[in-house]
């Protein structure tokens with residue numbers, strides 16, 4: 001199993017690990033090389049990227065169970081946030097809030113977890129594609145990464161006027177070239193210059 005811990009922060013702008021999500025300039029799923037490498041940042045290594053926004057990717061290299069821990073630190077707001085997973089359901093194995101009602105940092109959470117204070121329900125966890133990460137709290141979800149593709153986990157309630165908050169979960173997939181070749185093309189909009197001439 002691989003376990004990844006991210007911090008959800010709200011300091012006027014809501015972010016994951018100090019970044020906002022950047023939609024790729026190219027077709028990440030079928031033409032990954034068309035996406036500029038400098039816009040990609042791997043979840044956990046976001047600080048290597050100097051931009052405010054980057055394409056936050058969680059690369060899964062083999063079929064295995066992935067645990068994602070989201071800590072909604074709650075230093076800047078009292079809001080809980082709803083996440084929606086595309087293409088997969090997740091087992092919600094734990095969710096809770098800090099005991100003293102105070103904000104909880106990612107590192108404080110880590111310490112609690114290391115001390116065994118975060119209990120996971122592995123017996124009969126609810127299976128969801130949408131879940132809440134409570135303010136000054138956390139939610140832990142697990143998924144079996146057995147279906148290839150690039151799947152978005154996105155914050156649904158992080159404000160539609162604000163910058164995107166999401167993670168792209170990248171599970172290896174081989175798409176036959178014959179399929180790629182017949183997919184509809186899209187790209188930058190080119191105005192019909194005939195109208196102007």
Ligand SMILES: *[C@@H]1O[C@H](CO)[C@@H](O)[C@H](O)[C@H]1NC(C)=O
Nearest residue numbers: 010074075076077078079101
């Ligand atoms: C959050 O709630 C507390 C307690 O009700 C309040 O004192 C504080 O001002 C609230 N913070 C924000 C950012 O709304």
